[in-house]
Amino acid sequence: MQRIEALVQRVRAQGGKVTAQRMLIWRALEGDQTHPTAEDLYARLKPVLPGLSLATLYNALNELVEWGEVRRFDAGDGHIHYDPDCSAHAELVCLKCHTIIDAPQEVAPQPAIPDEIAGYRILARSEQYFGICPACRAARA
Amino acid sequence: MQRIEALVQRVRAQGGKVTAQRMLIWRALEGDQTHPTAEDLYARLKPVLPGLSLATLYNALNELVEWGEVRRFDAGDGHIHYDPDCSAHAELVCLKCHTIIDAPQEVAPQPAIPDEIAGYRILARSEQYFGICPACRAARA
DNA sequence: TTCTTTGCAAATCGTTTGCAGCATG
DNA sequence: CATGCTGCAAACGATTTGCAAAGAA
Numbered sequence: 001m002q003r004i005e006a007l008v009q010r011v012r013a014q015g016g017k018v019t020a021q022r023m024l025i026w027r028a029l030e031g032d033q034t035h036p037t038a039e040d041l042y043a044r045l046k047p048v049l050p051g052l053s054l055a056t057l058y059n060a061l062n063e064l065v066e067w068g069e070v071r072r073f074d075a076g077d078g079h080i081h082y083d084p085d086c087s088a089h090a091e092l093v094c095l096k097c098h099t100i101i102d103a104p105q106e107v108a109p110q111p112a113i114p115d116e117i118a119g120y121r122i123l124a125r126s127e128q129y130f131g132i133c134p135a136c137r138a139a140r141a
Numbered sequence: 142m143q144r145i146e147a148l149v150q151r152v153r154a155q156g157g158k159v160t161a162q163r164m165l166i167w168r169a170l171e172g173d174q175t176h177p178t179a180e181d182l183y184a185r186l187k188p189v190l191p192g193l194s195l196a197t198l199y200n201a202l203n204e205l206v207e208w209g210e211v212r213r214f215d216a217g218d219g220h221i222h223y224d225p226d227c228s229a230h231a232e233l234v235c236l237k238c239h240t241i242i243d244a245p246q247e248v249a250p251q252p253a254i255p256d257e258i259a260g261y262r263i264l265a266r267s268e269q270y271f272g273i274c275p276a277c278r279a280a281r282a
Numbered sequence: 283t284t285c286t287t288t289g290c291a292a293a294t295c296g297t298t299t300g301c302a303g304c305a306t307g
Numbered sequence: 308c309a310t311g312c313t314g315c316a317a318a319c320g321a322t323t324t325g326c327a328a329a330g331a332a
Binding site for chain 1: 295296297298300302306307
């Protein structure tokens with residue numbers, strides 16, 4: 001995710017309004033590394049801005065995804081997770097318990113995201129390794 | 142996805158049954174490169190086995206995902222897509238129209254999937270590049 | 283026969299939508 | 308003051324679940 005200043009400009013340039021809700025959501029996402037779901041964010045933000053509606057949160061999240069500012073991904077737990085980090089990094093996702101952690105650096109040795117591939121203007125990249133986490137391996141099956 | 146023979150053994154080893162439905166679903170998935178959704182598959186299989194139920198299809202798909210035989214991913218269109226190819230390859234996903242195509246070879250230069258990362262037993266890998274496809278770029282916004 | 287899986291239909295629940303009121307530019 | 312955004316609640320729709328019947332081992 002770019003810095004918030006840039007988002008403010010983007011919205012204004014499109015004739016949109018910079019509202020308290022958007023700012024709040026952007027700030028909450030900025031630098032977040034917990035791969036939150038919409039519900040996670042809602043639980044976190046509702047106390048701060050009690051009037052906040054889930055619909056508004058979804059609106060803001062969808063905008064960010066369309067702009068390539070935030071990445072959505074399915075961890076296989078039936079919930080959509082959001083990650084403001086669109087740079088080249090990988091996640092480890094457990095197929096059993098759906099835990100998500102960032103993979104160690106050495107796993108994603110391709111730091112640069114090409115601007116364009118096959119005519120697509122590339123805005124974000126997602127990479128995940130699916131497997132069985134140590135805890136689930138220990139628990140066997 | 143491994144070959145079907147191996148799946149048959151896997152199910153039997155777990156004390157499961159090799160049913161006509163599972164076989165049908167496995168065969169349909171084998172080598173499929175269209176990134177189908179559950180509905181896509183259902184539409185394709187229902188005529189072949191009219192009694193087939195969506196619930197059964199979901200069961201089979203979820204099994205395959207848990208086994209690391211099939212990869213699920215969210216293309217941002219509100220539908221879950223399945224891909225039996227768990228080897229190292231990337232997809233291009235359009236953030237506007239949600240088209241999905243396989244990326245050209247040269248984009249995924251890391252062919253090998255490590256067996257283990259940070260204690261996780263790795264079964265599958267997913268990589269996606271999100272952006273704006275040529276058609277949507279032409280259409281502007 | 284025994285135990286798993288299927289099929290049906292209802293239930294679930296995350297996400298989207300419609301619309302009136304409000305706030306931003 | 309004009310438009311776009313919010314909040315609410317209802318609508319939606321994909322996926323899951325419960326249970327009786329069917330089928331594999």
